[in-house]
Amino acid sequence: xxxxxxxxxxxxxxxxxxxxxxxxxxxxxxxxxxxxxxxxxxxxxxxxxxxxxxxxxxxxxxxxxxxxxxxxxxxxxxxxxxxxxxxxxxxxxxxxxxxxxxxxxxxxxxxxxxxxxxxxxxxxxxxxxxxxxxxxxxxxxxxxxxxxxxxxxxxxxxxxxxxxxxxxxxxxxxxxxxxxxxxxxxxxxxxxxxxxxxxxxxxxxxxxxxxxxxxxxxxxxxxxxxxxxxxxxxxxxxxxxxxxxxxxxxxxxxxxxxxxxxxxxxxxxxxxxxxxxxxxxxxxxxxxxxxxxxxxxxxxxxxxxxxxxxxxxxxxxxxxxxxxxxxxxxxxxxxxxxxxxxxxxxxxxxxxxxxxxxxxxxxxxxxxxxxxxxxxxxxxxxxxxxxxxxxxxxxxxxxxxxxxx
Amino acid sequence: xxxxxxxxxxxxxxxxxxxxxxxxxxxxxxxxxxxxxxxxxxxxxxxxxxxxxxxxxxxxxxxxxxxxxxxxxxxxxxxxxxxxxxxxxxxxxxxxxxxxxxxxxxxxxxxxxxxxxxxxxxxxxxxxxxxxxxxxxxxxxxxxxxxxxxxxxxxxxxxxxxxxxxxxxxxxxxxxxxxxxxxxxxxxxxxxxxxxxxxxxxxxxxxxxxxxxxxxxxxxxxxxxxxxxxxxxxxxxxxxxxxxxxxxxxxxxxxxxxxxxxxxxxxxxxxxxxxxxxxxxxxxxxxxxxxxxxxxxxxxxxxxxxxxxxxxxxxxxxxxxxxxxxxxxxxxxxxxxxxxxxxxxxxxxxxxxxxxxxxxxxxxxxxxxxxxxxxxxxxxxxxxxxxxxxxxxxxxxxxxxxxxx
Numbered sequence: 001x002x003x004x005x006x007x008x009x010x011x012x013x014x015x016x017x018x019x020x021x022x023x024x025x026x027x028x029x030x031x032x033x034x035x036x037x038x039x040x041x042x043x044x045x046x047x048x049x050x051x052x053x054x055x056x057x058x059x060x061x062x063x064x065x066x067x068x069x070x071x072x073x074x075x076x077x078x079x080x081x082x083x084x085x086x087x088x089x090x091x092x093x094x095x096x097x098x099x100x101x102x103x104x105x106x107x108x109x110x111x112x113x114x115x116x117x118x119x120x121x122x123x124x125x126x127x128x129x130x131x132x133x134x135x136x137x138x139x140x141x142x143x144x145x146x147x148x149x150x151x152x153x154x155x156x157x158x159x160x161x162x163x164x165x166x167x168x169x170x171x172x173x174x175x176x177x178x179x180x181x182x183x184x185x186x187x188x189x190x191x192x193x194x195x196x197x198x199x200x201x202x203x204x205x206x207x208x209x210x211x212x213x214x215x216x217x218x219x220x221x222x223x224x225x226x227x228x229x230x231x232x233x234x235x236x237x238x239x240x241x242x243x244x245x246x247x248x249x250x251x252x253x254x255x256x257x258x259x260x261x262x263x264x265x266x267x268x269x270x271x272x273x274x275x276x277x278x279x280x281x282x283x284x285x286x287x288x289x290x291x292x293x294x295x296x297x298x299x300x301x302x303x304x305x306x307x308x309x310x311x312x313x314x315x316x317x318x319x320x321x322x323x324x325x326x327x328x329x330x331x332x333x334x335x336x337x338x339x340x341x342x343x344x345x346x347x348x349x350x351x352x353x354x355x356x357x358x359x360x361x362x363x364x365x366x367x368x369x370x371x372x373x374x375x376x377x378x379x380x381x382x383x384x385x386x387x388x389x390x391x392x393x394x395x396x397x398x399x400x401x402x403x404x405x
Numbered sequence: 406x407x408x409x410x411x412x413x414x415x416x417x418x419x420x421x422x423x424x425x426x427x428x429x430x431x432x433x434x435x436x437x438x439x440x441x442x443x444x445x446x447x448x449x450x451x452x453x454x455x456x457x458x459x460x461x462x463x464x465x466x467x468x469x470x471x472x473x474x475x476x477x478x479x480x481x482x483x484x485x486x487x488x489x490x491x492x493x494x495x496x497x498x499x500x501x502x503x504x505x506x507x508x509x510x511x512x513x514x515x516x517x518x519x520x521x522x523x524x525x526x527x528x529x530x531x532x533x534x535x536x537x538x539x540x541x542x543x544x545x546x547x548x549x550x551x552x553x554x555x556x557x558x559x560x561x562x563x564x565x566x567x568x569x570x571x572x573x574x575x576x577x578x579x580x581x582x583x584x585x586x587x588x589x590x591x592x593x594x595x596x597x598x599x600x601x602x603x604x605x606x607x608x609x610x611x612x613x614x615x616x617x618x619x620x621x622x623x624x625x626x627x628x629x630x631x632x633x634x635x636x637x638x639x640x641x642x643x644x645x646x647x648x649x650x651x652x653x654x655x656x657x658x659x660x661x662x663x664x665x666x667x668x669x670x671x672x673x674x675x676x677x678x679x680x681x682x683x684x685x686x687x688x689x690x691x692x693x694x695x696x697x698x699x700x701x702x703x704x705x706x707x708x709x710x711x712x713x714x715x716x717x718x719x720x721x722x723x724x725x726x727x728x729x730x731x732x733x734x735x736x737x738x739x740x741x742x743x744x745x746x747x748x749x750x751x752x753x754x755x756x757x758x759x760x761x762x763x764x765x766x767x768x769x770x771x772x773x774x775x776x777x778x779x780x781x782x783x784x785x786x787x788x789x790x791x792x793x794x795x796x797x798x799x800x801x802x803x804x805x806x807x808x809x810x
Contacts, residue, residue: 190632191629191631191632192629192631192632192633192634193632193633193634193637194632194634194637197637209631211631213677213678223779224596224597224755224756224779224781224782225664225666225668225689225691225755226596226597226614226616226664226689226691226754226755226756226757227595227596227597227598227599227754227755227756227779227781228597228598228664228755228779229597229598229599229661229662229664230656230657230661230663230664230665231661232598232599232602232779235666237649237667237668237670238649238653238667241646241649241650241653241667242650244642244643244646245646245647245650248643248646251635252635256634256635256636257634258635259630259631259633259634259635260635261630261640261677261678261679261680262642262643262646262681263630263642263672263675263676263677263678263679263680263681264672264675264676264677265642265670265672266671267668267669267670270668270669271668271669272618272666272668272669272687272689273618273666273668273689274666274668275666275668276667276668282677284630284631284677284678286630286631349631349632350629350630350631350632350633351629351631351632352631374628374629374632374633374637375628376629376632377629
C-alpha cells in the first residue's frame with residue numbers, strides 16, 4: 001500500500017517533468033514558454049478530472065479549488081510551475097503536486113471541506129526568463145505588478161509573453177482574479193544539505209531569511225608587478241583578500257544560521273604581471289533576523305572605511321526583509337509531525353520562496369523535505385519517494401485541521 | 406651648455422617617437438611593422454651620419470660601430486627598438502639613444518677608441534606582436550632562434566614579417582651576422598618608483614630577478630549560497646583567500662626585494678548567490694636570489710597540500726633564472742657615479758631586459774634612471790632630461806674606461 005502511494009507523487013512529477021524535458025534528464029520550463037503553457041494546462045486538466053474547480057488569473061497563475069461548505073474563507077497551498085535553466089523535477093513542481101494530492105486525498109477520504117481549499121500553481125518564481133522574480137505570487141498577493149516592458153533574451157516583453165500564454169489557456173479555463181486566502185502553505189525541497197545530514201524527513205521553516213547583497217569595489221593602483229616594491233603598492237586584490245578574511249571571521253563569530261558568500265570576484269586589469277588596480281566582488285549575507293544582517297552590514301561598512309591604502313565602495317543592491325512564519329501554524333505543524341512519529345528540525349530558509357510574498361499579506365507556514373546531497377537547480381536534484389510522501393502527509397494533516405475541524 | 410646637452414637626448418627620443426606615434430602622445434611600434442622599419446632606418450641612417458659603421462643582422466638587429474685601433478674586441482651597449490602597445494617614449498628607445506650618443510660624444514672628444522664600440526638596437530624585446538620575447542638579443546647572443554611559424558594576431562608568421570622587414574632595410578644596410586661582444590651594457594628607465602622615492606638619479610642593477618609564475622587552481626564545491634550552512638561548505642574562494650593571505654604573510658616575512666603578486670583571479674561559476682566551486686589565480690614571485698624564490702615555491706606547495714576541504718593544484722609555467730651582473734663592471738659603475746658627485750642605489754631589476762639574455766654569454770652591467778611615478782608601458786612614461794643625461798654620462802665614463810684606457 002505504502003509502495004503504491006509513494007508511486008503517485010513520483011508519477012505526477014515525472015509526468016510534469018516531461019514539459020520542458022532535456023536530454024540529460026533535467027527540465028527547462030521558463031514562464032510563458034510553450035512547455036510552461038503545456039504544463040499549466042496539464043496541471044489544471046488533471047485537477048479538473050480530480051474534481052477541483054479550475055481557473056487562471058491574468059498572470060496565468062493556476063487555481064484549483066474545492067469550495068467549502070461553511071465559509072468563503074480560503075485556505076491555500078502551492079508553489080511555482082516555472083524552473084531555472086537546467087533544473088530538476090522537484091523545485092516548485094513538488095509543492096504544486098503536494099497541494100493537489102493532499103487536497104484530492106482529503107476530499108476522497110472526508111468529503112467536501114468546511115473551508116475552501118485551493119491549490120495554487122504560481123506562474124513564475126525563479127526569475128530565469130525575465131529580470132524579475134516572484135511575479136506570480138506578487139500579483140496574486142496584490143504586492144506588486146510586474147513591469148510589462150521587461151524583455152527576455154529574445155527581446156520579447158513580459159506583457160507580450162504573458163498575453164500570448166494566457167490566451168492559449170483561456171479557451172479551456174476561465175480567467176478570474178482571485179481573492180486572498182486566509183492562510184498559505186508551501187512544501188518545498190530544502191535545496192540544502194541540513195536535513196539529509198541530520199537524517200530528518202521534515203523541516204519546519206521558522207522564517208525565510210533576511211538577505212542583503214552588495215557589490216564591493218576596491219580601488220587600488222595598477223602597477224608593474226616586477227618593479228614596484230611591496231611597500232609602494234596599493235594592491236587592490238590583497239586589500240580585497242584581507243577584507244574578505246575579516247568578513248569571514250565576523251561571519252564565524254556570529255555563527256550559524258548566518259551564511260556569508262562571495263560568489264563573484266573580478267580583477268582589473270587582470271594580468272599575471274600587473275598589480276591589480278581594481279577588484280570588484282559580491283557579498284551575499286542571510287540570517288533569519290534582520291538585526292543580525294544589519295550588524296554584518298555595519299561591520300562591512302566599517303571595515304571598508306579603515307582599509308589601508310585603498311578606497312572601498314560598498315553598494316547594497318538587494319535588501320529583502322525576513323518573512324517570519326505564523327507561530328500558530330508552525331506550532332501546529334510541529335505537533336502534527338510529532339503525532340506521525342516523525343522527527344523534524346525547525347530551521348530558517350536561506351533561499352527565497354513564494355511564501356515570503358504571501359507572508360506580506362497573510363499568515364504562512366512552510367515545510368521542507370530533504371534534498372539529496374543538498375543539490376538543487378540541477379538535473380541531479382533528488383528527494384526520496386518516502387520523503388516526498390511524508391511532506392504531503394504533514395501538509396494533509398495541517399489542511400485537515402484548518403479546513404475540516 | 407648643460408641646457409643644450411640635455412636637449413640632445415630629448416630631441417632624439419622625440420624624433421624616434423614619431424615612428425608609431427599615437428594621438429594620445431604614446432607610441433605603438435611592434436617588431437617588423439612599417440613604423441618599426443622606419444624607426445630602424447632612422448636610427449641607422451642617423452648613426453651613419455655620425456660616423457658609425459652600420460649593419461643589420463638577419464633578425465633586423467641594428468649595429469652601429471666605431472672600429473677599435475688595437476683589437477677586434479667589441480664593447481657593446483644598447484637596448485630594444487620595439488614597444489608594447491600604447492607605450493611611452495623611453496622604454497628601450499632611451500637605451501638605444503644613450504649608447505649612440507655616448508659613443509658619438511666619446512669619438513668626438515677622444516677620437517678613435519682602442520676597442521671597437523658598438524651600439525645595438527635590438528629588433529624585439531617586448532613580446533607585444535608575436536608570442537615570444539627577447540627574439541633580437543636571443544639571436545645576437547646565439548641563445549635561441551625564434552620559431553618562424555609563430556603568428557601575430559593577423560595570422561602573419563614571424564618568418565614572413567622578419568623577411569619583409571629585413572628586405573626593406575637590406576638595400577641601405579649590409580646584412581652581417583655579428584660576433585659576440587666581450588661585454589654588454591644597457592641603460593634603461595627603472596619602470597618602478599624606487600629611485601624617484603629616494604631622490605636618486607642613478608640605479609646600478611645588481612641582478613635581474615629570478616622570476617617564477619604559477620597558476621593555482623582551488624577545487625571546492627559549488628552550492629546554493631542561501632541553503633548551504635557554513636559548516637557544510639567547500640568554498641573555493643574562501644580557501645583561495647586564506648591561501649593568498651598566507652602567501653602574503655610569507656612574502657612580508659621574507660621582505661623586500663621579494664615581490665609577490667596575484668594579478669589574475671577568476672571564480673566559477675561566478676554568481677552572487679552560488680558558493681564558488683573553482684577559483685584560479687596567478688602567482689608571480691621575483692627575487693634576485695634563486696634560492697629565495699625556490700623557498701617561496703616550496704612554501705606555496707606546502708600550503709596547497711594542507712588547505713582544508715579543497716584540493717589545490719599548483720602549475721608552474723615560468724621559471725627564469727636570475728642574471729647576476731658582472732662584479733667588476735658593477736664596481737666600476739659605482740666608482741664612476743661617485744666620481745661624478747652623484748648618489749646611486751644598487752638594486753635588483755624586477756623587470757626583464759635584453760641584458761639578461763646577453764648575460765648568458767658575456768659579462769654585463771646595467772644602469773637605471775628614474776621613472777616619474779614609476780610609470781612605464783604607458784604614454785605617461787617620463788624621465789626628466791637631467792636624469793636622462795646623467796645615465797648617458799655614466800655610460801660614457803664606463804665606455805671610456807673599457808674602450809680608451
